[in-house]
Amino acid sequence: MKRTLTRIAMATVVASAWMSGASAEEFLVGAEIPLTGNLARVGAGMQEGIMVAAEVFNKTNGKHTVKIITVDDESAPAKAIAAVEKLASQGVVAITGGYGSNNISPASDTANKLGLVYITSGGVDDSLVSSGRKNFFRINNTAGYEKAMLGMLADVGAKSVSIVYSTKDATTGLAKDVEKALLAKGVKVTSHSFDPAITDFKPIINKIKLQDKSEVVAMVGYENDYVGIIRAARVLKPKIKAMVGVWSLATPKMAADFPDLMPNVFGTALLAYPTEFKTADGKAFSDAYKQLYKKEPDYLGQFGYVQSMLLFEAIARAADKGTVKKGGVAEEMRKTDRETLIGRVQFAANGDNQNFVHRMAQHQDKKVVIVWPKENATGKLVYPALPW
């Protein structure tokens, strides 16, 4: 009897140990990111956020861990497809990353065919969520940027706007949406598209100065475009009241690298600078980021962190239910409903974060001040105000 009880006890201990070991898993997660090519700068920023998310998740989850495998997509669509295929062959359970709607589209198509969840913050083009990809998720979208820009322009009462936009998919989409919305409100709008390779913006700004005579120049492009446009405007000095951009503009990096060009320029931003995180999630992110990279976090890292953390949490929930290999990750992603550093995230049936609304910030005295919406403002909106 005693021997039987001992055997039962030992079997129970062994079974418990085996079960707890079996349910705590390490999951491979793929990061398909541009680390070289035109998008290397933003890709590197996003990767930092992904690695910080992995670090924080592994420390806090207590049960499951993730290991990131990164493949460079070289800012090229064909290489993005190859990167996803390579990650799939290495046994990843999902993919985080991607930048540029032109690259994300084929990459997420591939992920979809391979049955892998693909989450990104680098593609805002509407076609990404209207093509029936069941495993595609994104935490930001054109509508969020549009709402922010339109909200700020309405608050300042702009009556005429010249939109200068790159002919890439995401920038064209946003510019067209903003144009349509402004026209519907009775604002006079003129649009000037430009080839991404353009470096001299003086002819465009001169047209705005002499023909459009708008109150506001709205820029929809990337860092190098903004620098070129603002430089041209500083030379030609059109009689405008503000220069407004979207992503990658209202950042501490732009303030530090181009101090003469940034004063009073508006752009979208989720964080003021200097940054102050008040939530536990924010502090964990900030502390881990500074420890790993010895610098202040930026918006790219923040987006990379949020998208990845949501993914890791979904993987963990699916793992607990034993459904990781049975489409459980996508299912858990659809159930996501939580406050994050970018606000509340909930995914609609098409994978879009239906709650995403950006904020507008303004460069003031080498700081980035959130000026719209008023409930999130960290300072006063200064208008009219120009970088010269």
Next chain:
Amino acid sequence: MTELILQALYSGLLQGGSYALIALGLALVFGTMKIINLAHGELVLLAAYIAYSVESGLGLGPMFAIPIALVIVSLTSVGVYYIVSRIKKDREINSLILTYGIGVILTNFILLVWKADIRSTSSSWLQEGFEIGPFFSMRSEVIFFGVSLVLMAALWRWLATSWYGRAVRAVSSNRDAAKLMGIDPGRTEMVSFLVAGILAAFAGVALFSYGVIQPAYGGALTVKAFIITVLAGIGSIPGVLIAAVLLGVAEALTVTLASSALQELSGMVLFLLVLFIMPNGLFGAVRRRG
């Protein structure tokens, strides 16, 4: 409208000067060795990043980077020559592949050292507006347009009067005959790469001073330089300036009168049009008839 067009012509002229500075080195090597150095854009970019390092590290203006850029970029250019000179067969085709690979190596070296962030001068003085009557530009654009003219004149004179300059022209014309006349073609070709490196150094510092740089830009610079070189016609230095200005003006007028989205297309259309009408380039045919 007149004001718009005049400003476009002025902007196009200045932009053309910048293009000419970038294209000159490629044109020289192409003329001498019939080799398209696909790493030329990366050499220009290397000089631009050296200018960035001097400005950000030492707090000096980009112009002070010129001596350092001259040494590093011209030595790198000579290094490219030594690799290319190892090709024994089908030099024209094989050098394309080889220099493309060297370009990839240089791009990734730049990415490794300087990262992917966009860079440009933070010098207020260089970025300040410069007005000549009704025409507007950045101060740096005018300065480097002048530098471009001086360098072109200096190169033209060097080719016309110096021993090595005449040797370069002789080798370009007939390599074997030049050898028979006592000219060392290998050394002459090396000199042309060295001079191309010197020109790329100036072009890179100029680019940093008026534009924005990123590691991935090298390829685009090489393509622009190649278009201008072919437009000009092989071996024509003044042709490079005229072709570059033509391209700059065509682009500026397209943006002004049509759409900025068509800027790059206008350059390509001009390229194809000139080649269709004058297959040897603007000045290549004239030289042959002469």
